[in-house]
Amino acid sequence: MTRMWIGALCALLPFVAMAGEGRLLATSGATSLEGAAGGGIMPWAVLSGYGERGEWGADAFATRVETGDYRLDAVGVAAAYGNRVEFSYARQRFDLGTLARDLSLPEKTLSQDILGVKVRLFGDLVYDRLPQVSLGVLHKRQRDFQIPALVGAARREDTEGYLAASRLFLGGAFGYNLLVNGNLRYSRANELGLLGFGGDRRDKHSVLKEGSVAILFDPHWALGVEYREKPDNLSFAGESDWSDVFVGYFPNKRIAFVLAYARLGEIATLDEQNGAYLSVQGSF
Amino acid sequence: MRAFLIAAMLMLAACAQQPPRDDALYRDLGGREGIAQIVEGMLLNVAGDRRISAHFQKVDIVRLRVMLIDYFSQETGGPQDYTGDTLEESHKGMDLSPTDFNALVENLQAAMSVQGVPVRTQNQLLARLAPKRHEVIDK
Numbered sequence: 001m002t003r004m005w006i007g008a009l010c011a012l013l014p015f016v017a018m019a020g021e022g023r024l025l026a027t028s029g030a031t032s033l034e035g036a037a038g039g040g041i042m043p044w045a046v047l048s049g050y051g052e053r054g055e056w057g058a059d060a061f062a063t064r065v066e067t068g069d070y071r072l073d074a075v076g077v078a079a080a081y082g083n084r085v086e087f088s089y090a091r092q093r094f095d096l097g098t099l100a101r102d103l104s105l106p107e108k109t110l111s112q113d114i115l116g117v118k119v120r121l122f123g124d125l126v127y128d129r130l131p132q133v134s135l136g137v138l139h140k141r142q143r144d145f146q147i148p149a150l151v152g153a154a155r156r157e158d159t160e161g162y163l164a165a166s167r168l169f170l171g172g173a174f175g176y177n178l179l180v181n182g183n184l185r186y187s188r189a190n191e192l193g194l195l196g197f198g199g200d201r202r203d204k205h206s207v208l209k210e211g212s213v214a215i216l217f218d219p220h221w222a223l224g225v226e227y228r229e230k231p232d233n234l235s236f237a238g239e240s241d242w243s244d245v246f247v248g249y250f251p252n253k254r255i256a257f258v259l260a261y262a263r264l265g266e267i268a269t270l271d272e273q274n275g276a277y278l279s280v281q282g283s284f
Numbered sequence: 285m286r287a288f289l290i291a292a293m294l295m296l297a298a299c300a301q302q303p304p305r306d307d308a309l310y311r312d313l314g315g316r317e318g319i320a321q322i323v324e325g326m327l328l329n330v331a332g333d334r335r336i337s338a339h340f341q342k343v344d345i346v347r348l349r350v351m352l353i354d355y356f357s358q359e360t361g362g363p364q365d366y367t368g369d370t371l372e373e374s375h376k377g378m379d380l381s382p383t384d385f386n387a388l389v390e391n392l393q394a395a396m397s398v399q400g401v402p403v404r405t406q407n408q409l410l411a412r413l414a415p416k417r418h419e420v421i422d423k
Contacts, residue, residue, distance in 0.1 A: 022383030024390065052383040083382075127382075127417045170411035175404025218403045219393065 019284045020055020023083065025219050026250040027125055027168065030258045031061035031281050033192065034138055035076040035090025036116045038164075039226050040260050040277055041242050042210040044181045045134040045166035046125055047086040047118060048078035049283050050253050056081055061281040065262055067273035069098040072194075076114075086136075088116035094194045096147075099268060110194045111143040123165075131167035138162075140193040151236045151268070153196025154203045160187035162210075173215045179224070183210035190233050191267055199233035206231040214248070222248040240265020244277060256281045307361035309412070312405045316357060316364065323352045325395030326388075335387045339378060359412045371419035380421045389413075 029037050029046045036043035040063070049057020058079040065072040076090030093111045100108040116138045123130035138160050142148060145156040162185040172178030185208040188198045198204070208231065214224025228242045246260035260277035267273045313319050327349060331337055340348075351368045358366040368374060389410065396406045 020383065022381070022386055024386050052386065053381055055383065127414050129415075170414055171404065171407035175407055177407055 019049065020051035020057055021253050022052025022055050023050045023057075024126065025253060026216065026222060026248070026256075028057065028059070028283065030248060030256055030279055031059060031063070031076065031078065033063060033065075033072070033074045033090070033092065034114050034116065034140075035061075035074070035078060035088035036118055036136055036138070037078060037080070037086060037088075039181070039212045039214075039224065040244055040246055040258055040279060041226050041262065042181075042183055042212065042228050043116075043118065043136055043162060043164055044183075044212070045120065045123075045132040045164040047080035047083055047120060047134070048088065049080050051080055052083050054082060057083075057283065059281050059283040061279060063258075063277065063279035065264075065275065065277045067262070067264055067267070067275040069270045070267060070273055071095040071097060078116075080118075084120050086116070086118040088114075088118070090114045090116070092192065092194060094191075096268075099270060105147060107144050107147055109144065110147060112193050113141045113143065114193070115139045118164075123167075125166055126168050126170070131165050133163070133165045136162045136164065140189060140197070142193060142196050145196060148190070148194075148196030151195065152200035152234050153190055154198035154200070154233075156196055158188060158193065158197035160185060160189060160205070162186070168216075177216040179212075179214040179216065179222070181212045184208070185210060185229075188231060188233060190231070191239060195234065195268065199235070201235045202231070202233045214246075220250050222246075222250075224248070237269040238266045240267070246277070254283055256283070307363070309405070309408050310357060310360040310362035313356075313360060313401065313409065314399075316353065316362065318399065318401075319356045319360070319362070320349075320353050321399055322392070322395050322401070323349055323356065325398055326392045327352075329391035329394050330388065333387060333391055336384050336391075339380065339384065356409070360409065371416055372423055375420050375423040378423060380423065382417075382421055385417055385421050 029044050032038035032043045037046050037048035038044035048059045051057030060077045063074045072094050074092045078088035080086035093109050095109050118134050118136035120134045123132040125132040142156040162183050164183045166181040169178040186205050188205045208229040210228040212226035214222045216222045224246050226244050230239050230241050232239045242264050244260045244262040249257045258279040262277040264273040354364050354366040357364045
């Protein structure tokens with residue numbers, strides 16, 4: 001994990017020299033678990049970093065979610081050019097904790113790699129008449145497919161897409177700035193893809209709705225909620241929709257923190273997987 | 285019927301009158317004096333901001349100060365009318381980028397914070413100015 005971090009930071013160094021800071025504080029959001037710029041459990045239409053037209057922007061992030069029985073770690077990097085196109089890479093590692101002990105599973109963790117591209121189609125988060133609308137594609141590859149295959153997952157690799165719309169309403173909530181985001185995702189990933197893609201119950205992509213709302217109490221602090229529909233492709237266990245309540249802190253354009261309470265529901269037969277979510281993001 | 289006609293005429297008369305200007309934001313910003321301090325703070329910030337100070341080198345700052353105060357006053361419901369050129373005309377040839385515009389916004393925010401303007405009042409002013417961005421950039 002540490003080595004990956006160092007590698008990721010080195011990969012970002014070339015961008016640091018020409019990084020732009022053309023956008024306003026906090027308008028690049030945080031980094032979602034899947035590596036794309038956004039909230040916590042879902043991407044938003046915003047692009048990573050603070051680059052505007054003609055500028056590069058980039059970020060690196062690390063996130064941990066502790067639910068009691070499980071732990072999810074995600075790290076990654078993303079770079080965007082011209083506030084137009086974003087490229088992202090994330091590695092997730094899901095620690096099976098209780099389940100691995102109770103069932104003497106052959107693996108104690110499940111990992112996957114996620115490559116992402118996101119393009120801003122039109123609009124602007126703050127200024128234009130239309131909200132910012134972006135189209136994203138995520139290619140995911142499960143790295144430990146033995147357990148997912150055992151529980152009925154159909155494939156270890158898959159591609160999914162999402163359409164995201166985001167808007168910051170200046171003074172929109174009792175005078176405070178209000179961020180509203182809605183996504184449509186086309187996916188068949190089981191638990192983000194950590195349990196593979198498609199399954200014995202269903203092996204088709206589903207259209208999934210995701211939404212979030214946040215209030216910015218000042219340029220540095222945001223308080224919000226997110227909700228994300230999930231598919232239910234495997235018969236061995238149910239898969240719950242996810243939600244969270246988060247606080248985001250943006251002290252400057254270099255670093256951001258997100259602390260959340262995430263409700264992840266049932267994951268691989270264990271119910272009530274709710275707990276703390278902490279994310280740190282560095283922007284360049 | 286007659287009562288209805290009278291009512292209709294009264295309503296027409298009411299509609300014909302100019303609605304009183306909503307000057308709540310103008311007053312929240314401290315009237316012309318408060319706006320003058322915000323504009324002066326912003327121009328000082330701009331002068332020290334290497335990202336955009338070059339754009340202001342050939343500008344008559346004394347005149348710009350008055351124009352900005354008039355413009356902010358008008359946009360916030362104050363009694364003064366802005367009599368300068370349209371935004372499009374006054375930015376012609378400057379070729380300002382979205383980055384330049386955001387830098388100006390940041391300097392304005394900083395000036396308002398120094399003046400102790402509450403966040404919600406700041407947001408209201410930004411909300412009035414944000415839709416004008418397309419009249420300012422890429423001219």
